[in-house]
Amino acid sequence: MGFKTFPGGIHPHDFKEFSKDMPIENLPFSKKVVIPVSQHIGAPSKPIVKKGDEVLTGQKIAEPGGFVSIPMHASICGKITKIARFPHPTGAMVMGIEITGNGEDKWVELIDDEKYLDLPVEEMKSRISEAGICGMGGAGFPTHVKISPPKDKPIDTIILNGVECEPYLTADYRIMMEQPDDILAGLKILLKIVNAEKGIIGIEANKPEAIKKMKALVKNEPNIKVISLKLKYPQGAEKQLIYAATKRKVPNKGGLPMAVKVIVQNVGTAIAIYEAVRFKKPLIDRVITVSGKIVNKPKNIKARIGTLFTDLLDFCEGTKEEIGKIISGGPLMGFAISTLETPLTKGSSGLILLNKKDAQIDEESTCLRCGRCVDICPLNLVPSLIANSVRYDDWDAAEKYGVMDCMKCGSCAYVCPSHIKLIQWIDIGKIKVDEKNRK
Amino acid sequence: MTDVYAVSAAPHIKQRISVPSVMWQVVLALTPALLASIYFFGTKSLWLTLYGIIAAVITEAVIQKIRKIPITVTDGSAIVTGLLVAFNINVSAPWWIPVVGSVFAIAIGKQIFGGLGFNIFNPALLARAFLVASWPTIMTSGWTSTRLGSISGLHSGIIPSTAIKAQNLITSATPLNVAQQLRDKVFTSGFADNLAESQAIANTIFDKLADFGTIQNLFWGNVGGVIGEVSAAALLIGAAFLAYRHIIEWRIPISYIGTVFVLTYIFGGINGLFSASILLPVFHVFAGGLILGAFFMATDMVTSPVTKKGRIYFGIGCGILTVVIRMVGGYPEGVSYSILLMNIAVPLIDKYTVPKPFGEVKKIAHG
Numbered sequence: 001m002g003f004k005t006f007p008g009g010i011h012p013h014d015f016k017e018f019s020k021d022m023p024i025e026n027l028p029f030s031k032k033v034v035i036p037v038s039q040h041i042g043a044p045s046k047p048i049v050k051k052g053d054e055v056l057t058g059q060k061i062a063e064p065g066g067f068v069s070i071p072m073h074a075s076i077c078g079k080i081t082k083i084a085r086f087p088h089p090t091g092a093m094v095m096g097i098e099i100t101g102n103g104e105d106k107w108v109e110l111i112d113d114e115k116y117l118d119l120p121v122e123e124m125k126s127r128i129s130e131a132g133i134c135g136m137g138g139a140g141f142p143t144h145v146k147i148s149p150p151k152d153k154p155i156d157t158i159i160l161n162g163v164e165c166e167p168y169l170t171a172d173y174r175i176m177m178e179q180p181d182d183i184l185a186g187l188k189i190l191l192k193i194v195n196a197e198k199g200i201i202g203i204e205a206n207k208p209e210a211i212k213k214m215k216a217l218v219k220n221e222p223n224i225k226v227i228s229l230k231l232k233y234p235q236g237a238e239k240q241l242i243y244a245a246t247k248r249k250v251p252n253k254g255g256l257p258m259a260v261k262v263i264v265q266n267v268g269t270a271i272a273i274y275e276a277v278r279f280k281k282p283l284i285d286r287v288i289t290v291s292g293k294i295v296n297k298p299k300n301i302k303a304r305i306g307t308l309f310t311d312l313l314d315f316c317e318g319t320k321e322e323i324g325k326i327i328s329g330g331p332l333m334g335f336a337i338s339t340l341e342t343p344l345t346k347g348s349s350g351l352i353l354l355n356k357k358d359a360q361i362d363e364e365s366t367c368l369r370c371g372r373c374v375d376i377c378p379l380n381l382v383p384s385l386i387a388n389s390v391r392y393d394d395w396d397a398a399e400k401y402g403v404m405d406c407m408k409c410g411s412c413a414y415v416c417p418s419h420i421k422l423i424q425w426i427d428i429g430k431i432k433v434d435e436k437n438r439k
Numbered sequence: 440m441t442d443v444y445a446v447s448a449a450p451h452i453k454q455r456i457s458v459p460s461v462m463w464q465v466v467l468a469l470t471p472a473l474l475a476s477i478y479f480f481g482t483k484s485l486w487l488t489l490y491g492i493i494a495a496v497i498t499e500a501v502i503q504k505i506r507k508i509p510i511t512v513t514d515g516s517a518i519v520t521g522l523l524v525a526f527n528i529n530v531s532a533p534w535w536i537p538v539v540g541s542v543f544a545i546a547i548g549k550q551i552f553g554g555l556g557f558n559i560f561n562p563a564l565l566a567r568a569f570l571v572a573s574w575p576t577i578m579t580s581g582w583t584s585t586r587l588g589s590i591s592g593l594h595s596g597i598i599p600s601t602a603i604k605a606q607n608l609i610t611s612a613t614p615l616n617v618a619q620q621l622r623d624k625v626f627t628s629g630f631a632d633n634l635a636e637s638q639a640i641a642n643t644i645f646d647k648l649a650d651f652g653t654i655q656n657l658f659w660g661n662v663g664g665v666i667g668e669v670s671a672a673a674l675l676i677g678a679a680f681l682a683y684r685h686i687i688e689w690r691i692p693i694s695y696i697g698t699v700f701v702l703t704y705i706f707g708g709i710n711g712l713f714s715a716s717i718l719l720p721v722f723h724v725f726a727g728g729l730i731l732g733a734f735f736m737a738t739d740m741v742t743s744p745v746t747k748k749g750r751i752y753f754g755i756g757c758g759i760l761t762v763v764i765r766m767v768g769g770y771p772e773g774v775s776y777s778i779l780l781m782n783i784a785v786p787l788i789d790k791y792t793v794p795k796p797f798g799e800v801k802k803i804a805h806g
Contacts, residue, residue: 008456009795012452012454038689074750075758091446115639118751120582136739167452169627194553197526209767239797239798243797245440249589249797249798250798251799251800252796252797252798252799252800253800255798255800258736263491267692276755280664324444324452325442325444325445325446325447326444327451331449331450331451331452332449332450332451332452333450334449334451336444336445336446336448336451337444337445337446338446339444340443350489352451354451358443358452359444359451361445361447365457365458366458366554366555366556366557367556368458368461368555368556368741369556369740369741369742369743369745370461370686370740370745371740371744371746371747371750372685373686374745374746374747374794375688375747376796379796379797380794380796380797381794382745382793382794382797383745384745385745385789385793400793405796405797408449410449410450412452413449413453414450414452414453414454415454415456416456416459416460417456417458417460417723419453421456423448423449423450424448427448436767
């Protein structure tokens with residue numbers, strides 16, 4: 001059986017064995033959470049509470065800072081104890097709202113709209129926007145913006161991303177196993193909102209049980225299909241997924257999926273959408289995988305947004321060895337962070353702990369021009385020549401070799417025998433070429 | 440907080456591969472060919488190869504010491520160069536030939552450009568060109584027959600024992616040399632008393648070159664030649680290993696060998712276009728240094744194009760030049776010069792074969 005896929009890519013060991021069979025566990029909610037005002041792409045949200053205010057679970061505590069922005073909600077019930085800069089899963093220090101819980105879990109009022117699919121589209125969109133939903137796969141693009149394409153850009157296909165191609169991560173797999181109906185409900189809402197005729201759920205071939213489960217579920221849905229995708233990284237990257245599912249190529253130089261009539265949403269986001277539209281439930285929790293060879297009990301944990309990573313790790317009974325590196329997200333595109341006192345955000349899919357040995361950074365040696373990076377680049381760029389151009393300040397050449405198109409999937413650095421820090425060079429190149437083009 | 444964690448840019452996991460691991464795998468891949476050479480030519484091939492390797496390693500270390508840069512001889516790249524220099528040498532050569540070759544390869548071929556990754560030419564082939572120019576007799580004659588048979592791979596019984604010149608040819612020349620001399624009509628001056636008979640003998644020999652038996656000899660290594668090229672079978676085992684390990688890639692060897700195959704089929708006969716049998720291109724693929732060159736020299740990472748399309752052009756270019764040299768050039772074999780000439784073209788090839796990015800559009804997208 002031929003699986004659908006894209007050209008290029010790499011085959012890292014997936015390390016999913018640690019946590020894939022661990023059912024989602026609810027973390028007893030924490031005494032303290034930190035809600036960063038920036039958990040998404042776009043303007044940071046503006047706090048509407050001040051120190052000392054009492055808040056209920058689900059109460060709005062920050063307004064969107066613009067159209068491309070989202071509101072934030074209290075994820076536990078308690079008192080605002082601090083509004084200050086806190087560590088952020090991207091490694092930066094970002095303004096956040098600290099809530100100290102009072103031990104209760106008193107919620108704002110939710111509803112149950114059983115006829116949610118009959119709601120007017122505008123009402124659905126407003127509920128999604130009010131719930132503060134952004135993409136939960138990592139990038140965090142505000143969902144209400146994504147599902148409001150301009151009138152001249154019709155959408156015919158919604159793709160749900162259940163690929164989860166990053167090693168270690170199993171959160172999306174678990175929700176597909178445990179909440180498939182909610183995912184399907186979310187997909188139906190999305191299809192209705194953008195008036196698309198086709199829904200596709202893309203799952204990587206290393207999750208046969210999830211594929212089976214979702215396939216059985218959509219048996220009687222003629223317009224929705226589940227496709228199994230070849231096990232290859234970065235199969236879950238938006239452009240690669242769209243190509244594998246539809247053979248359409250999203251234009252480079254900043255083109256969006258809507259240019260090829262497609263919108264992609266993560267399966268976790270689909271559940272958030274369903275819960276927002278039916279129950280008016282704001283996005284205040286998510287499932288995250290805590291894993292790594294050194295973690296005592298790797299788990300998939302449903303935790304409140306703002307929960308500190310240290311609480312998540314404690315729930316997994318800590319580590320067997322000294323921690324060398326903390327990764328927020330997956331090991332290929334995630335961020336290394338300097339402290340476990342970092343809060344879980346809406347886009348946090350994983351917390352991966354490496355030991356000292358695996359955290360060692362190899363020294364760069366000379367490029368052999370072996371071309372392995374060229375062979376595997378899923379965007380058909382020339383990573384080695386980009387890095388070389390950046391090294392010698394040749395911004396025009398860097399641009400010519402495609403530095404601005406790079407999505408930083410890290411495949412080139414993964415295969416490089418000379419251990420060249422390709423992604424760092426490319427990052428510098430992106431900044432410098434951008435500066436050059438602004439002049 | 441006293442704990443200190445490593446913070447670096449993604450990716451945080453890496454494939455277990457490094458420059459030394461690549462180089463040592465190449466060494467491993469060349470080992471079957473060396474063993475075959477020892478089997479067919481005797482232990483002298485081993486000694487010559489060791490001289491080449493030792494000279495290469497010492498030269499690299501000394502120059503790095505002089506340049507006051509870290510000594511990296513353990514990365515295996517000098518060993519690969521030394522091996523390949525020796526592989527290009529006739530087993531009857533004196534001990535100092537591989538030594539001089541390796542010193543030249545490392546000093547002039549590699550370190551003068553800045554060391555590994557910066558050289559323009561394949562160092563081993565540059566050394567071979569230097570040796571051929573300096574000691575042509577040692578490098579291009581005095582072939583040793585293998586312990587199993589003749590130098591040309593042909594059996595002396597295929598032509599009358601009275602045809603002395605023809606007999607001399609097939610016992611002293613390499614297969615490609617025989618082919619060249621027949622094509623150049625050297626025989627007109629007399630394989631036999633009259634031209635027609637001469638022609639007939641020439642045709643017999645030529646037919647026998649492209650004969651299944653000769654090709655078998657070429658494939659297993661039962662012919663004369665330089666140390667490394669003797670057994671195509673042993674080289675292919677190594678090449679298959681490197682391809683499996685993703686260290687060499689199919690584009691250069693396949694386009695190179697494919698081009699030689701097609702062109703020798705068209706132009707290879709001695710009686711005009713398309714006069715050759717279909718086995719003649721097979722002969723050309725296995726004769727001489729093509730298998731060694733296509734899989735182990737043309738694929739040298741540093742001196743071949745990085746783009747996928749570029750590698751195909753590079754292979755085709757090597758193939759065309761090889762056939763031109765074999766068919767009309769002064770040398771019977773053209774693999775080494777064709778690769779060196781294409782090495783020069785690599786920056787140009789890379790420049791004009793930058794791939795189109797995924798989803799390439801002319802205009803910047805809006806919306």
